[in-house]
Amino acid sequence: MAAKYVYFFGAGQAEGRAEMKNLLGGKGANLAEMTSINLPVPPGFTITTEVCTEFYKNSRNYPAGLKDEVQANLRRVEELMGKKFGDPQNPLLVSVRSGARASMPGMMDTILNLGLNDTTVQGIIAQSRDERFAYDAYRRFVQMYSDVVMGMNKDLLEHILERKKEERGVKLDTDLTAADWKDLVAKFKSKVKETVGEEFPEDPQAQLWGAIGAVFGSWMNPRAITYRRLNNIPAEWGTAVNVQSMVFGNMGDDCATGVAFTRDPSTGENYFYGEYLVNAQGEDVVAGIRTPQPINKVNGESELPSMEEVMPECYQQLVGIRGILEKHYKDMQDIEFTIEKGKLYMLQTRNGKRTAKAAIKIAVDMVKEGLIDEKTGVLRVSPSQLDQLLHPSLDPKAKKTVLCKGLPASPGAVSGEVVFTADEAEAEAKIGKKVILVRVETSPEDIHGMHAAQGILTSRGGMTSHAAVVARGMGKCCVAGCGGINVDYGTEQFLSGNVTVKKGDIITLDGSTGEVMLGAVPTVPPQLTGDFGILMEWVDRYRRLKVRTNADTPHDSKVAREFGAEGIGLCRTEHMFFEADRIAAVREMILAEDLEGRERALAKIIPMQKGDFIGIFREMKGLPVTIRLLDPPLHEFLPQEEKDIEALAKSMKVSPQALRNKIEFLHEFNPMLGHRGCRLGLTYPEIYDMQVRAIMEAACELTKNEGYSIVPEIMIPLVAVVEELKRLRENAIRVCEEVMAGYGVKIDYLIGTMIELPRAALTADEIAREADFFSFGTNDLTQTTFGLSRDDAGKFLPFYVESNLLPEDPFVSLDQAGVGQLVKIACEKGRTTRNGIKLGICGEHGGDPSSVIFCHDIGLDYVSCSPFRVPIARLAAAHAVLIAK
Incomplete structure (x- = not known):
């Protein structure tokens, strides 16, 4: 049986339906569905996404039989409309539109009024009795077709149109006459011949196939590729093409x-x-x-x-x-x-x-209205969307200088330096600057700059303009249609009243009110109540995976608890060492010449570490806390600038040269693979002893004096062989028992390791003999598996992603085929030796939705992520359960 490539819809009958989105694309499937439920849909037909796939597989050639199918369906449209395609007296005009299975607003190409030529335009005049309308439709068609199909710069024809309006002394297109439009059609076609080197096609069939090919071709245009990359849409999905009878909204005031x-x-x-x-x-x-x-x-x-x-x-x-x-x-x-x-x-x-706010409200309201159930409501909110809600808004008490007000097109509050092109926005963002992209109006070609910018401001456009729709989809703050500004690309500035704002000046946008303000305006933390709280109750009802946080201070711990964290999966003790009140003691410890000197310095540090842990344990209120012992190499704590070296030498009463010699001695060419982690604990055991003592004293004091129930989880990093963990575990147990004996209390504690080296993953059955838990440090595991430096890979990783060498940045979303398999192997091997071993992930991937779902699928007990990503992980964990069902 021959493959079917074309599906018809019209007059209440449709060959497709809504569930066929993968084959017919979103637009085609829904046109068919609306037709089937008797909504007034102009008849037409959809060429399937399979044709797009074949088109690219076969060097842009169509599959056999397609042209016959298209012609047969075109005849069906003609019969329903009582018109003929290409007929001089009663011509049928059609639109040719793209339609991918995932919505990609404005990213691909559309052509309207197809079928017009110097002959059929006379038929349109006879039908409509409106010569002005007919020639306006004709010039629109020439503009679109020459751009989309013939590859001509659309500005060339736009300049001709603007000159015509200047000659006639009018500002709006609607002020031009039939004679003006007729003259413009001739000028447009002449310019096309001059620029492209060929005549504008008169044959409607040639126009149709040119348009179909162009729409399929637009699947691979730069803006569509960028949009797919940003939204994780596979290239192999392809797009459908929808050919539909034209209806006209520009035939008069009753249109x-x-x-x-x-x-x-x-x-x-x-x-x-x-x-x-x-x-x-x-x-x-x-x-x-x-x-x-x-x-x-x-x-x-x-x-x-x-x-x-x-x-x-x-x-x-x-x-x-x-x-x-x-x-x-x-x-x-x-x-x-x-x-x-x-x-x-x-x-x-x-x-x-x-927006995320809207997604949550709509989901909650529709459950209340009985349209959907709770599970569907949870699935209606994308985990990645929540990021929009978890960041600050403008402080209502802050002073602000409002320049003007536009439409509140996409909520949020952002400040940044003004730039006027998408390329500038992308370039500035790459070097760490926060920018606001200011445009008269955005177009699909601006997609990369919109993604890079903190927010978007346009002087034209409404709430359904390109800028508004795309910004909402991205979760970007947007103020659109701000008629109070006059944008001048030439001078790279915009005017608002008597105020001039130049490129590089800082402005603030409030996408909830539409206000544009001069300078940076302070913000306040988000308030997550009401519908958000209801949704998260549902989320917690369905998820299995626990969600902890990565937090190093009592403040971060408190924030994470408010976001629903169920413990700490990673407390990085080295962050505490950098605090101003203890860095001197840390440096004294590093630079000491003997054990006695190091122990004197560590004695100064232990009460500070203990105080940190008491604060964190209090905020966690008995929830589990995993504390990683010192991980980075010692040289990271030493000064590098000459003035800082001299100041430290003076305070330590040693010569600057002696200090330089020590710094040079500790310097490592590849510190990521150097003297760090458990290697430090083995060569300088007094450092880890001090930290374990601080942890246990904090836990014992709170247990004895305040009635807390605390089970500290002590994590030893960078283990490669089981003997490393065995020796350090014995040391830790000795210190724990000493502390508990001294306080006269008995508490449970766990000693485990961070799996961040491929060898550790592959020998996890051996390591599990000495570990109560595994915490997967997927940041370093990614580095060691790929042989990539996270600090340097930014120079080329974007190229790898853009060139499809990698589907995503592996430091953002877990490489499930490689790094993920090591995690899976380690879990399976660890369980064979220690049944019920606690398993978690504490790399940044713990807040990435697809990585969270993977962690659920392989049976981890928890993920851990930054405080502001805790709700994202909670929602992703619920999705993992509901999608599986």
Whole structure:
């Protein structure tokens, strides 16, 4: 049986359905579904994603039989519409649009009004009785086609259009006449011939196949590749192509086009939210060339007449469709519609992009409304989205200088240096600067700069503009349509009233109010209550994996507890050594010439370490705390700058040269693989003895004096062979028993190790004989497995990811095929020797959603991550359970 490559939809009948998104793409599947539930959808057909895959496999050639299928389905559209493609008297015009299975707003190409030429335009004039409309549609088609299919710089034709408006003394496209548009079509086609070296195609069939090829080709354009990389969308998925009968929103004042969301995509509030334009085509709404009007006055911000007022019958029909779509899809929908001569048509529905705040509110509200159950509500919120909620907002008490106010397109509060191009934003971000990307309006080509920037500010565009939709999807703060600023790319500045803001100046955006402020405005921590709390209750009900935090101070421990941490998975004691009140004693210990000198210095440090541990144990209130003994090499604690060396020499009453000699002696060419971790503990056992003593004294004091129940988990780092752990464990047990005897109390404690070397993973059955727990240090395990330095890999790792040499940065998301397999092997081997051994992960991967799911799948007991990522890990752990079911 021959493969089927084309699926038809129209007049209430569709060959596809919503569940076929992988084959038909999101747009095609939902056009079919809307047709099947009798919504007014212009007829058309979808060319499947399989064709895209074949297209690239076969050097951009189509599979056999495709052209015949397309022609057969085109005839079906002609029959339904009562028009003929390419007919001079009664021509059918079509749109050609992309449609990947994952929403990629604005990343790929679209062509409208296809089928127009010097002959068929006369048929459109006869049909519409509107010569101005016909030639406007024709010039739009030439502009789109020459850009998308013929590869011509679209600015060349835009310049011709601007000159025409200057000649006629008008500002808006709508002020041009039929004669103006007719003249522009001729000028456009002449410019195409001059620039591209070939005539603009007159044959509608040639136009159609040129457009289909261009849409498939756009799957591999730079912005689509960047978007896929940022959103983890596989290249092999491909895109579908949708060919659909045109309906026109620009045939007069009884026509319109618009974009709407069934709920507010920024806040999640349950009201119909959207924008429209009278006498406009779809691209006019998102481009921001004209100020969009609200579909209703629910939010009360716009003074422009709403669709509810201007077109009440169509608005009420749209309200009814809103209800149908939410009940059918059981999710917030992003819809596109066109009104032609008073008749409403649906052009798209898809699950709408939303902010984290909106995602949570919508999920909780829909559970309350009975549309979905709790499990579905948990799955509706992406773990990576939560990052938007877990960071500060503007301090309401702070002084601020408000320059102007735009639309609150995507919430959040950010400060940064102003830049005016996407390339600048990316370049500045790479060297660690925080930037705000300021544009008249963004386009899909700006995707890389939008990703790099802290926030986005545009002078044009509405709440459904490209900037707004993409920023919400990325979780970026965005203020759009800020008409109070005048952006000048040439001078790299923008004006707001009498204030000039230049490139490099700092501004602050508040995406929740739309305010743009001069300078940096202080922030306050997030308040996570209400719907967030309800969602996290559901999350904790379903997850199995425990979530701890990486914290080195009582303050960080407190923050993590507030975010729901169930203990500390990594307390890095070396961070305590760097504190100003103890670094001198640490340096004295390092530079001592004998054991006696080191012990004198360590005696100064122990009360400080003990105080740290008491504070952390108190904040954890009896929850488990894993404390890693000193890990980095000693030279890291010594000064490197000459002035600091001289100051230390003076305080220690030694010569600067003697100090330099000691620093030189301790210097290591590759400290990551040098004299650190357990190697330090073995050569200088008094250091680890001091730390174990501080831990146990803190635990015993709180147990004896304040009634705490504490089980300290003492972690020995960088073990490669079991004998290292065996000797250090014996030392630690000796100190623990001495301390408990001295306090007259008995407490349980665990001694384990961090698995961060491939040899340790491969010999985990041996190591487990001496370990009560394993904590996987996946940061170092990644370095040692790949042979990569995390500090240096930034010079080339982005190239590896962009070139698909690696699917993701292995320091961000766990390399499950390599590093992950070592973790899995170590777990399996460890359990064979010590049944019930406690297993956790404490590398930064503990806060990465896909890595958390992997940890669940291989049976770890917990993950540990930074405090602000604890809720992300909790939600990912719940997803791991629910997805598996």
